[in-house]
Amino acid sequence: MTILQLDDLTVRIGAAQPVDGVNLSIAASEMLGIVGESGSGKSLTMKSVLRLLPDAAKVSGRMLWQGRDLAALSEADMRRVRGREIAMIFQEPMTALNPVLTVGLQITESLAAHLDMRGAAASRRAVELLDLVGIPDAKRRLGSYPHEFSGGMRQRVMIAISLAAGPKLLLADEPTTALDVTIQDQILKLLLRLRDELAMAVILVTHDLGVVAGTCDRVAVMYAGRIMEAGSVEAIFTRPSHAYTLGLLRSLPGSQHARQRLDGIAGMPPAPGALPPGCRFAPRCGFVAEACQTAIPPLVAVAPDQQSACLRADDVRVERVAA
């Protein structure tokens, strides 16, 4: 069952269009990855769902959340969705947490704001939440300040706060990017466990294809504000159907033999104010055809569990990723 559906979501900032006609849906309890390089619009897409963008950013399109269009909600109604139904965590837990308040206070604050839960009941719930995210000695740690936690533990605290109101969807924006690999592994496994235990959907925004492969059910690949390809993780990693996805996978060390040249992508992504007229990837694409340079290819099904916005999808699909 689809809980969130984005229809033609577009963000304009001045002349630039950093998010450009995004169509995307996520089902209940699903783990969806959004992967892309810097400037691809993945974080902006998440922020526009929660309407966290500044006024200068003009958002259009529909964002259907359990049947209601978030774009059309009043600010008061939106506030009831934000944090309570859809929560968000960020890359840098140190800047997202308040450094002068104890962790306990920050969780109980959230419980009071969303659930009107206070006093002993809130404290009990706060301990439960810290316990749930795997913070040892939870009761004692309620009195600790963010700086007394390591980076991994801070991200756990952040997750505990985001879970306070029992959201049905968690937006996780590069939650493990600042962490060491063994700690990243712990946090990803925590997200998987929470998804199972709480039947909560998660959108995991990341630049790391490896994180997606091991964690997500489905994935959407973004480039220059658009979704290039979407589908099951299985399909996209074994049979990428967009020239950009293929290029990304081939850019990764490990796709070729050790010390062999990586068959990556030439050039650089376009500036958001100077997009090419057709497919955004055409100027860097090794598969480019004339039609790619005139109109933007639509996202169409190429397999039962895979959609691609590549006119050369058939030719890309027969390519092998690894040497």
Add this chain to the structure above:
Amino acid sequence: MTALLRVDDLTRGFPVRRGLMDSLRGRPVRVVRALAGVTLSVNRGETLAVVGESGCGKSTLARALVRLIALDGGQIDYDGQDVRALSGEALRRYNRRVQMVFQDPYGSLNPRMTVGETLAEALRVHRMVPPDGVAARVAELLSLVRLPANAAGRMPHEFSGGQRQRIAIARSLSVEPELLIADEIVSALDVSVQAQILNLLLDMQERLGLAMLFVSHDLRVVRHLAHQVAVMYLGRVVENGPAERVFAAPRHPYTQALLRAAPTLVPGRRGTESALRGELPSPMQRVDGCPFHPRCPAAFDRCRAEMPRMHVANGHGAICHLLDEV
């Protein structure tokens, strides 16, 4: 294969600033042991990758090798010279032969100098070419790192992160070094740009016979580039050896956990069991016995009491008590 650089038992501690109350109470100054006896070597024309998580001492090691950080003890031997004893002209020569490239290409280029000036400065300081040959050499360096010739007249801020890293690499190559010390130089880059820089490094190594000490936390990158690997944990090398062997058959439980934790491109659900429990202990805390034992899934009594020794077989070494058994 002969070793170009050999370091033996390097140590370096950093005193931790005491609070006022601590100094009034006369508490001793605590010391973080960033390097607790590092031994390794880099062969001519080869890449040694130093891997480890934050706080393992890998960046301190890199900086100590180019003498940006003084050492408390140990020996650095570069091509037969005692590096820690170098001074004057000999030190300048060492500084030319061993070049460093940093993670942040925004911080390591002078924002007020054009790219051409930056490259020319390095050429002049080390008198690499006669004054009338500088411009031609700058153009040559730019084409070597595949930047357009007109880049020389532009300022660093006009370039993207990947291009700036190319400029930093061009500057380090301008003085024809034999050893490049690279500290997380592709970590801040997007994968498509990262691939371009990795290709460039492989290309440079092949064409110039460059040796590299490549510091990284990214095991995928390391596996791709390295001939030899040294895995660091809390200021020590816990495992080292030829890259193929370390990756195919890691001998230290920490290396095994790192490899399990590293994301792979194979789609499929992970188990819910983490590769490694716990977190890095505070480096100020003294751990008796093996420094890894508080997190080690295989720790036994001896690990808590006694520091394990290095076991080497076929050039592949690890410090772990488990290897005594076999």
